[in-house]
Amino acid sequence: MTHLTRASAPARVRIRIRPMTADDSDEVAAMRVRGWQHAYRGMIPQAYLDTMDVAAEAGKQRERLAAGDGSVVNLVAEAADGTLAGWAAYGPYRDGEVRTGDGELYALYLPPERIGQGVGRALLTEVTDRCAAAGLPRVFLWVLEQNTRARRFYEAAGFAADGTREPFEVADVEVPEVRYVRTLTG
Numbered sequence: 001m002t003h004l005t006r007a008s009a010p011a012r013v014r015i016r017i018r019p020m021t022a023d024d025s026d027e028v029a030a031m032r033v034r035g036w037q038h039a040y041r042g043m044i045p046q047a048y049l050d051t052m053d054v055a056a057e058a059g060k061q062r063e064r065l066a067a068g069d070g071s072v073v074n075l076v077a078e079a080a081d082g083t084l085a086g087w088a089a090y091g092p093y094r095d096g097e098v099r100t101g102d103g104e105l106y107a108l109y110l111p112p113e114r115i116g117q118g119v120g121r122a123l124l125t126e127v128t129d130r131c132a133a134a135g136l137p138r139v140f141l142w143v144l145e146q147n148t149r150a151r152r153f154y155e156a157a158g159f160a161a162d163g164t165r166e167p168f169e170v171a172d173v174e175v176p177e178v179r180y181v182r183t184l185t186g
Contacts, residue, residue, distance in 0.1 A: 013117040015085050017126050020074035022062050027084040028076065028109075029057035035109035043146045048171040071099075072106065075126060077119050086110040088123040090131065093140050103131035103184075105141040124157050132184040139184060142166065142177040151178075158182045 020028060033052045040049065065074065077086035087109050093102040105127055110119050131139050141159065143150050151161070164179040 013085065013114070013119060014080045015077040015119055015122060017075055017077050017122060020065070020076045020087065022065050024076050024084060024087075025058045025061040025065070026054070028074075028087045029061050030054045031084060031087055031109050031111055032107070033057055034111055038112040039147060039150065040144065043144055043175055045171045045173050073130070075123060077110075077123055084111075085114045085117075086119040086123050088127050090127045090139070093138075101136065103127075103134070103136040103139040105139060108141075120153065121157065124154075128157075128182065128184065135185065137183065137185045139182050141180050142168075143180060144168070145176045145178050151180075154180050 033054050036044070036052060037049045064072070072089055072091040074087065074089045076084050079085045087107065088105065089107040090103055090105045092099040093104040094100075105124070108120060108123055108127075114120075128139055139159075141154065143154065145165065159180040159182040161178050162181045166177050166179070167174050168177045169175070
């Protein structure tokens, strides 16, 4: 488990990174929904963002955890007060339906009020460290092309856009994603 204490404006945050459990599903779902509504405003149709349902998302989270084969790892950052300050999910890189020998960050979300407190960096570092320890040569991730804040965050962590662009459709609107990669070994 990773512990982080970091000065932030105005408060310090202390977190413990641990595996996600089914009991975390409600908080993770709320984090994901609030994260989408905050980060993707103006990029994804507002009507879609407005109808995102925390309870439905929590049910999906529980189902994915129960049905998982262990290849997808879900981590949460738990604050000193016991609330969740972040969530990340990673596993094998998916090239279509084919899994490759690389890793992929599938999700990284924080409550909007935790942005800039070091929680996202701690989760991303934990993911890349675990992938490197597993001998994976690279970690990939996909990010909305218009999400400049997230793109700057990943670039500051050593990821780089590799020129691959894919369509991503939400509510019949195409919002392109770009692929980022970070080399871990070799």
